[in-house]
Amino acid sequence: MSVYTIVERDQLNAFLSHYNLGTLISYQGINAGIVNTNYFVTTQAGEWVLTLFEQLSCEELPYFLKLMAYLAEHQVPCPHPLADETNCYLRQLNGKPAALFERILCGQAVEQPTLTQCQILGTALGHFHIISPHFPLYRPNEHGPHWWKITAERVLPYLNTAEATLLREELRFQTQYQHMDLPRGVIHADLFRDNALFEGDKLCGILDFYYACNDVLLYDLAITINDWCTFPDGRLDEQRVQILFASYCEQRPLTAFEHEVWPVMLRAAALRFWLSRLQDWYFPRPGELTHTKNPVEFREILLSHINS
Amino acid sequence: MSVYTIVERDQLNAFLSHYNLGTLISYQGINAGIVNTNYFVTTQAGEWVLTLFEQLSCEELPYFLKLMAYLAEHQVPCPHPLADETNCYLRQLNGKPAALFERILCGQAVEQPTLTQCQILGTALGHFHIISPHFPLYRPNEHGPHWWKITAERVLPYLNTAEATLLREELRFQTQYQHMDLPRGVIHADLFRDNALFEGDKLCGILDFYYACNDVLLYDLAITINDWCTFPDGRLDEQRVQILFASYCEQRPLTAFEHEVWPVMLRAAALRFWLSRLQDWYFPRPGELTHTKNPVEFREILLSHINS
Numbered sequence: 001m002s003v004y005t006i007v008e009r010d011q012l013n014a015f016l017s018h019y020n021l022g023t024l025i026s027y028q029g030i031n032a033g034i035v036n037t038n039y040f041v042t043t044q045a046g047e048w049v050l051t052l053f054e055q056l057s058c059e060e061l062p063y064f065l066k067l068m069a070y071l072a073e074h075q076v077p078c079p080h081p082l083a084d085e086t087n088c089y090l091r092q093l094n095g096k097p098a099a100l101f102e103r104i105l106c107g108q109a110v111e112q113p114t115l116t117q118c119q120i121l122g123t124a125l126g127h128f129h130i131i132s133p134h135f136p137l138y139r140p141n142e143h144g145p146h147w148w149k150i151t152a153e154r155v156l157p158y159l160n161t162a163e164a165t166l167l168r169e170e171l172r173f174q175t176q177y178q179h180m181d182l183p184r185g186v187i188h189a190d191l192f193r194d195n196a197l198f199e200g201d202k203l204c205g206i207l208d209f210y211y212a213c214n215d216v217l218l219y220d221l222a223i224t225i226n227d228w229c230t231f232p233d234g235r236l237d238e239q240r241v242q243i244l245f246a247s248y249c250e251q252r253p254l255t256a257f258e259h260e261v262w263p264v265m266l267r268a269a270a271l272r273f274w275l276s277r278l279q280d281w282y283f284p285r286p287g288e289l290t291h292t293k294n295p296v297e298f299r300e301i302l303l304s305h306i307n308s
Numbered sequence: 309m310s311v312y313t314i315v316e317r318d319q320l321n322a323f324l325s326h327y328n329l330g331t332l333i334s335y336q337g338i339n340a341g342i343v344n345t346n347y348f349v350t351t352q353a354g355e356w357v358l359t360l361f362e363q364l365s366c367e368e369l370p371y372f373l374k375l376m377a378y379l380a381e382h383q384v385p386c387p388h389p390l391a392d393e394t395n396c397y398l399r400q401l402n403g404k405p406a407a408l409f410e411r412i413l414c415g416q417a418v419e420q421p422t423l424t425q426c427q428i429l430g431t432a433l434g435h436f437h438i439i440s441p442h443f444p445l446y447r448p449n450e451h452g453p454h455w456w457k458i459t460a461e462r463v464l465p466y467l468n469t470a471e472a473t474l475l476r477e478e479l480r481f482q483t484q485y486q487h488m489d490l491p492r493g494v495i496h497a498d499l500f501r502d503n504a505l506f507e508g509d510k511l512c513g514i515l516d517f518y519y520a521c522n523d524v525l526l527y528d529l530a531i532t533i534n535d536w537c538t539f540p541d542g543r544l545d546e547q548r549v550q551i552l553f554a555s556y557c558e559q560r561p562l563t564a565f566e567h568e569v570w571p572v573m574l575r576a577a578a579l580r581f582w583l584s585r586l587q588d589w590y591f592p593r594p595g596e597l598t599h600t601k602n603p604v605e606f607r608e609i610l611l612s613h614i615n616s
Contacts, residue, residue, distance in 0.1 A: 003348065004337040008317060029312040029337065029345070037337070040311070111592040111600060160541060232589055232603050233468060281540055284419040292419060294605040295540050 004029070004037035005052045005094050012041070012050070015093050018084040019100060021045040035210075037096075040103060047103040049079060052096040056210060061097055063139050064209050065089040067186060068101075074131045076124065077205045079104060107197030107204030113228050115243050116201045122244035124203055125191065125224055126251025129217045133185030141189065141213040145178050148275055155278040163299065170271050170302065177264050180216075182257070187220035188212055192227040218258050221248055222269035226301055234300025236308070267305045274298035312337070312345040313360045313402050320349070320358070323401050326392040327408060329353040343518075345404075348411065355411040357387060360404040364518060369405055371447050372517050373397040375494060376409075379517075382439045384432065386514045387412060415505030415512030421536050423551050424509045430552035432511055433499065433532055434559025437525045441493030449497065449521040453486050456583055463586040471607065478579050478610065485572050488524075490565070495528035496520055500535040526566050529556055530577035534609055542608025544616070575613045582606035 007015075013024055022044025030038040030049075037052040053061060065081045069089065072080035079101035081089040089099050110117060152171055156164055188195075189211040197204040229240035254262075277295035284292055315323075321332055330352025338346040338357075345360040361369060373389045377397065380388035387409035389397040399406050418425060460479055464472055496503075498519040505512040537548035562570075585603035592600055 004339045006314075006335065006337050006347075027314065029314050031312045031339070031345075037339075039314075111589060160539065160543075163541065231468065232586075233471065233607075234604070235468075278540075281419060294602060296542070296605055296608060297602045299541075300604060 005054070005096055007037075007039060007050070007052070007094060011094060012039075015050075015091065015098070016041075016043060018086075018091060019082055020085070021048070021082075041100070047105060048082070049101045049103045050093075050098065051101065052093055052098045054096065056097070058090065058097050061090055061099075063137050064212060065099055066137060067135060067212055068209055070135050071128065071131070071209075072102075076128050076131070077104070077203055078209070079205065079207065104197055104205035104207075106199040106202070108199070109194045109196065110198050111193065113193060113198075113240065114201075115239060117198055117203075118228055118240045118244040119247045120198075120201060120203050121191075121196060121224070121228060122247035123251055124206065125188075125221060126248040128188065128206075129183075129185055129220065129248075129252050132187070132217075133183070135186050139213045141187075141215040143189070143211075143272055143276065144215070145174065148174070148271065151275045151279050155275070155282050158278075158282045166299070166303070167274075170267065170306075174264070174268055174271065177261065177268075180257075180261060182216045182218055182261070183255070184214060185217055186212055187215045187217060187223075189215065189220060189223065191220065191224045216265075217252070218254070218262065218265050219269060221245070222262075222265035223272070226266065226269050226273070226298075230301055230304075232297075234297065234304045236304065263305065263308075267302060270298055270302035270305055274302055313362065313404055315345075315347060315358070315360070315402060319402060320347075323358075323399065323406070324349075324351065326394075326399060327390055328393070329356070349408070355413060356390070357409045357411045358401075358406065359409065360401055360406045362404065364405070366398065366405050369398055369407075371445050372520060373407055374445060375443060375520055376517055378443050379436065379439070380410075384436050384439070384514065385412070385511055386517070412505055412513035412515075414507040414510070416507070417502045417504065418506050419501065421501065421506075421548065422509075423548060425506055425511075426536055426548045426552040427555045428506075428509060428511050429499075429504060429532070429536060430555035431559055432514065433496075433529060434556040436496065436514075437491075437493055437528065437556075437560050440495070440525075441491070443494050447521045449495075449523040451497070451519075451580055451584065452523070453482065456482070456579065459583045459587050463583070463590050466586075466590045474607070474611070475582075478575065478614075482572070482576055482579065485569060485576075488565075488569060490524045490526055490569070491563070492522060493525055494520055495523045495525060495531075497523065497528060497531065499528065499532045524573075525560070526562070526570065526573050527577060529553070530570075530573035531580070534574060534577050534581070534606075538609055538612075540605075542605065542612045544612065571613065571616075575610060578606055578610035578613055582610055 016024055025042040027039050027041045035055045037054060039050040041048040041050050068078055069081050071078050082100045083089055084091055091098050152167055195208045196206050225241055225244055229237050229244060231237055274295055277293055277298055280292050281295050324332055333350040335347050335349045343363040345362060347358040349356040349358050376386055377389050379386050390408045391397055392399055397407050460475055503516045504514050533549055533552060537545050537552060539545055582603055585601055585606055588600050589603050
């Protein structure tokens with residue numbers, strides 16, 4: 001349970017006066033997102049999303065906002081931030097950093113992606129990874145192998161013997177593959193099904209770039225496939241995997257070495273989310289309980305990769 | 309992703325004028341709850357929670373509000389609804405049914421309940437079940453054995469062979485135990501960890517009575533124990549089970565027959581939530597994706613009951 005910031009009509013009018021969007025017609029709160037407050041805003045000029053950043057700091061935000069602008073300008077469907085009269089993406093509203101985005105006007109998250117939707121998502125991610133290495137800003141991955149190690153040490157005392165063994169052996173296994181020379185660039189790092197909007201077979205938008213960072217591109221594909229192409233019991237759906245993988249490779253053909261280490265990446269991506277769920281489970285941040293997901297899901301995904 | 313209702317200061321002032329709570333000082337949105345809009349409200353008279361009901365209808369609400377008032381007046385710590393000048397709990401605000409509650413001023417949901425917290429919760433639930441049979445209104449359980457059957461038929465085509473067999477056999481097993489003559493009353497029916505607020509060892513409040521209904525009391529205890537006393541891998545933590553069960557029985561001693569059918573109840577309660585998670589997974593309601601929980605968790609709980 002977190003609180004969100006109330007924006008009153010007068011405040012919103014004052015904020016909007018720094019953009020050239022005509023008069024405010026209406027606005028409505030959006031009950032989504034754990035860390036930001038969001039409103040749909042309608043003005044004479046169109047439909048927008050107003051985001052107030054409740055946790056991310058002003059120092060971190062330019063990377064994300066500039067990245068979204070860069071991607072939107074390079075045909076990745078995602079929320080395009082609006083520059084204000086001084087050509088900045090970021091303003092203050094009600095004491096919080098705030099930004100305005102073009103509203104994505106169609107689509108919903110899908111629970112059970114179809115083969116066609118997986119194909120389309122693979123194409124979009126491949127295209128993303130073609131252009132993302134040229135984005136000029138840099139942000140390290142805060143959830144990389146060093147974080148894996150620290151987090152494993154925190155959660156190990158809480159695991160049963162079988163799980164503790166699995167975790168220790170997977171960390172040992174992954175250590176052999178660190179520092180590999182693989183193509184890198186900006187990755188989304190959290191392209192789960194709830195971060196993409198589909199209207200039928202149309203991908204309307206990719207959302208939530210607030211974990212984006214510079215890392216191995218193939219790792220991003222593995223994160224995506226682990227979520228989009230698994231059954232609830234953790235097994236990969238080979239049909240969905242093949243079509244997403246193939247459409248991705250059409251955009252960005254993999255090197256022979258990338259093909260070789262692909263099974264390792266799937267395990268690394270499962271490990272990373274098993275660890276963060278274990279951490280959220282055993283060390284919940286205040287007020288975040290209702291969003292905590294059971295870690296068993298990613299343990300099952302990891303196990304099914306190891307056994308396949 | 310759902311939208312919430314924006315309440316402007318003038319509207320809130322008008323609404324509050326029907327209660328005797330002094331002048332409005334401040335208010336703040338609460339980012340919790342999937343189906344209601346909630347605000348913390350501070351007036352000269354104290355701290356309140358304003359709830360706008362986005363989905364529940366005006367016909368259903370009096371049962372829940374009267375139940376909460378009844379429980380609060382009988383020493384169950386829960387949000388106490390306020391009656392307005394006409395002695396009604398329910399008003400309209402912004403076109404939605406709305407109610408005002410005394411704010412529970414301490415406590416948070418706990419991820420990892422301690423033994424003492426389990427003991428305290430057992431006492432509270434036992435006390436609840438002592439007084440709840442005397443509550444004069446009646447509401448059937450909409451998620452009972454008939455719903456199990458219909459829901460199983462909807463989801464069975466999506467399950468793998470092992471899961472389908474497990475589900476069919478569990479339904480067959482439970483059929484033998486229907487229509488048992490067990491003590492009944494109002495049950496919470498959803499007393500998961502995120503619906504209780506603890507400050508250390510103090511239980512500050514039980515929340516979210518919108519699944520409450522008339523049913524078998526022992527079933528409510530099983531629902532509660534399945535969530536409060538399991539490890540993330542689905543196994544029961546016998547220590548937590550024993551202490552919660554014992555403190556419950558101190559308030560409401562079980563009959564010999566209740567003791568006998570206890571293992572059946574644990575399985576029934578696991579089945580009920582496995583089914584609803586399967587349904588939410590395969591038939592998500594629009595906009596609800598981000599709150600969907602993986603069904604595998606309750607399959608594991610059910611399996612661990614069967615195998616114990």
